[in-house]
Amino acid sequence: MKKIYLDNAATTKASDRVITEMINSMKNDFANANSIHDFGNSVSKKIKEKKKIFEKILKVPSEDVYFTAGGTDSNNILIKGIAKAHKNGRIITTKIEHPSILETTKSLEEEYEVIYLDVNEYGEVLESSLVEAMTDDTILVSISYVNSELGIIQDIKKLSETVKRINKNTIFHTDFVQGLSHIDVDFSKLNVDAISMSSHKIHGPKGIGALYLKKNTKFKNMVYGKSNDNILVPRTLANELIIGFLEAMEEIDYANIKKVEKLKEYTLEKLKDIKDIRINSKENASPYILNIAFKNARGEAILNYLSSFDIYISTGSACSSRIKVSNVISAINLSKEYIDGVIRISFSKYNEKEEIDYFIEKLKEVLEMMV
Known part of the structure; x- marks a missing residue:
């Protein structure tokens, strides 16, 4: 049987169109986009044109989106850049x-x-906790839109409004890595100043991500170099990775x-046959x-x-799942009887019911062995 991949929150399979566009870019659009000759200019124009997809998907100005090396890169650059632009102050985030x-x-x-x-x-941030933590010198609030382990969708609209009501100068950042393509959000209607994104979670290539930063946000560059357009992260643009990412966005x-909702519902229905399970x-x-978690497993x-x-799941975030219990x-x-028996199943548009049937069959087998 083929591989059954149910670890899509860790990474996703690149789509055929993405791969085709990347190969085409490496063959035909390999010039440095920062070069001033015609070849470089043509590549730069192509990237700028395709980059407008951010305006369609997120409703943010494409000129305020900067390419990074991925979600981790975006988060590091944003948080450090905001912090270093302020000599001191309070930063608020969550334990998950x-x-x-x-x-x-x-x-x-x-x-x-x-x-x-x-x-x-359930991993929800309570508005009352945020209100209590806010101060006049709070420079940054960073809360993920979708948690990578639990899947909880935070009420970013309400939370960002709360922050701005208390302190209009506080910068609000959201990690949207697990939200991109999975929930439809119009960011033009939210009080969000910065958004982190990643390509490989939406069937694009690894090694490329993006960071949206609202114009005129107080920020100090963390990466120094030269780039005509990607001034927040001035590096030589990785054309084929960018093209692959933007193709995945399109x-x-x-x-x-x-x-995927129906597939998840189907999975939950199948799991009802299993005793001592916690969702x-x-x-x-x-x-x-x-x-989900299983008792004494x-x-x-x-x-x-x-x-x-050949069935692949996870016990948590791929960036931290190495035996120890995750922070989330x-x-x-x-409870102690469930804490060691946690697994995460994460779906993609490529998964089918037949795969879930086989997964449930083998899951029941291993749980019976643990009794």
């Missing part, structure tokens, strides 16, 4: 953020006051959300992510057993 945010804020703790907000059992079809993902969480053992049948699972206060 991606490691690229938590490790970056941790590195700033000696110079800045960093507050980590608690969440409820392929975004929100009709796929309905397909950690809230009902209205991202349809692409399902986090070991997630790592489940993962290894399924892998032997710790933050939702899962």
